[in-house]
Amino acid sequence: MTLYFAIKYLHVLGSIVILGTGTGIAFFMLMAHRSGEAAFIARTASTVVIADMLFTLTAVLLQPITGGFLMMLSSTGFSELWISASLGLYASAGLFWVPVIFMQIEMRDLARAAVAENAALPPRYFVLFRRWFLFGIPGFGSVMAILWLMIAKPV
Numbered sequence: 001m002t003l004y005f006a007i008k009y010l011h012v013l014g015s016i017v018i019l020g021t022g023t024g025i026a027f028f029m030l031m032a033h034r035s036g037e038a039a040f041i042a043r044t045a046s047t048v049v050i051a052d053m054l055f056t057l058t059a060v061l062l063q064p065i066t067g068g069f070l071m072m073l074s075s076t077g078f079s080e081l082w083i084s085a086s087l088g089l090y091a092s093a094g095l096f097w098v099p100v101i102f103m104q105i106e107m108r109d110l111a112r113a114a115v116a117e118n119a120a121l122p123p124r125y126f127v128l129f130r131r132w133f134l135f136g137i138p139g140f141g142s143v144m145a146i147l148w149l150m151i152a153k154p155v
Helices: 003-035 038-074 081-116 123-152
Strands: none
Touching: 003 038, 003 123, 038 081, 081 123
């Protein structure tokens, strides 16, 4: 196994983790939201926040490192259109993902408070959920586009 192959493996694995965790988080949050049960939402959002910090954040931090090493080892430069497009999309995905983390934390806290007070979910929860859902579309779409660029490497 070459160094290039090992780093490429880690880079692809990071992409899988980002896409898989993102898909799983979106599914579980949507299902919890659809239940309308504050306790279920609170438990799910708690798990989602941990998963995002443990898996997504780790992969997000490692992707530029492994990508940079791959560029160096393959003598690929920023002048390659697919590289510059991928980096732009990566920045865009990050601009949507970072606020989503804070939305998830606030939705979790609002659901916990509703459970503790034996009350309905407040209107703020529903505003956050809509925003969270809408932010997920360009955020996840950017990651999907990056994956295509990594595979196709169009010129």
